[in-house]
Amino acid sequence: DADVTQTPRNRITKTGKRIMLECSQTKGHDRMYWYRQDPGLGLQLIYYSFDVKDINKGEISDGYSVSRQAQAKFSLSLESAIPNQTALYFCAPAWDKYEQYFGPGTRLTVT
Amino acid sequence: GQQLNQSPQSMFIQEGEDVSMNCTSSSIFNTWLWYKQDPGEGPVLLIALYKAGELTSNGRLTAQFGITRKDSFLNISASIPSDVGIYFCAGHPTNAGGTSYGKLTFGQGTILTVHP
Numbered sequence: 411d412a413d414v415t416q417t418p419r420n421r422i423t424k425t426g427k428r429i430m431l432e433c434s435q436t437k438g439h440d441r442m443y444w445y446r447q448d449p450g451l452g453l454q455l456i457y458y459s460f461d462v463k464d465i466n467k468g469e470i471s472d473g474y475s476v477s478r479q480a481q482a483k484f485s486l487s488l489e490s491a492i493p494n495q496t497a498l499y500f501c502a503p504a505w506d507k508y509e510q511y512f513g514p515g516t517r518l519t520v521t
Numbered sequence: 522g523q524q525l526n527q528s529p530q531s532m533f534i535q536e537g538e539d540v541s542m543n544c545t546s547s548s549i550f551n552t553w554l555w556y557k558q559d560p561g562e563g564p565v566l567l568i569a570l571y572k573a574g575e576l577t578s579n580g581r582l583t584a585q586f587g588i589t590r591k592d593s594f595l596n597i598s599a600s601i602p603s604d605v606g607i608y609f610c611a612g613h614p615t616n617a618g619g620t621s622y623g624k625l626t627f628g629q630g631t632i633l634t635v636h637p
C-alpha cells in the first residue's frame with residue numbers, strides 16, 4: 411500500500427477546458443505512473459517518471475502533459491479536454507522493483 | 522508492442538468453487554504480478570512473482586511463475602461473493618531496454634462473477 415491520494419475523485423468538465431488531476435503518495439516511492447482505463451478495457455500508460463527530473467511518454471500521451479513537482483507529487487493535465495478523454499484515471503507509485511500500487515482513481519467526464 | 526493474453530475473459534461460478542485463470546506471453550518475463558480491481562476502484566496488488574517456478578500464496582489465492590517464463594496462473598480456492606471483480610495479470614519483459622524498461626505490460630483482465 412503506497413498511501414496514494416488522487417484528487418479530484420470525480421470531475422465533469424466541458425470540451426476545450428484545461429483540467430489537472432493530482433496524485434500524491436506518502437511512502438517515498440521514486441517511480442510514479444499515470445494510466446487511463448476505459449469502460450470494460452484494460453490499463454493504458456499515459457506518462458511515467460522515475461524521479462523528479464525524469465518524465466517519459468507512455469503509449470497514449472497525446473493530449474496530456476505531466477508535472478513531477480516533488481518526489482511525492484505527480485500531476486496529469488489535459489490541455490484541452492475532449493469527450494473521448496472520458497475515462498478512469500489512475501496514478502500508480504512504485505519502488506525500484508516493478509510492483510505498482512494504484513490510487514483510488516479519478517472518474518473524468520468530458521461533455 | 523508487448524501483449525499478454527489473459528484467459529478466460531470472463532467466468533461465472535458458484536460460491537465455493539475453485540477458479541483458475543492464466544496469462545501467456547510471446548516474450549520472456551522476469552516479473553509477473555496479479556491485481557484485483559473492484560468496480561470504480563483502483564487495482565490492488567495481490568501477488569508478485571520474481572522467479573521462474575515460484576509458487577506464492579496469499580490466503581485463498583495462489584499464483585505461479587511459469588517455468589518457461591512466458592506464462593503465469595492464478596488460482597482462487599473456495600470462492601466467496603467478495604471475490605467478484607476484474608483480475609489483471611501484468612509483467613515486465615526480461616530483455617526490456619530503452620523505452621520498455623520499467624513499464625508493465627497488462628493483460629485485458631478476467632471478469633469474475635460469483636453466484637451465492
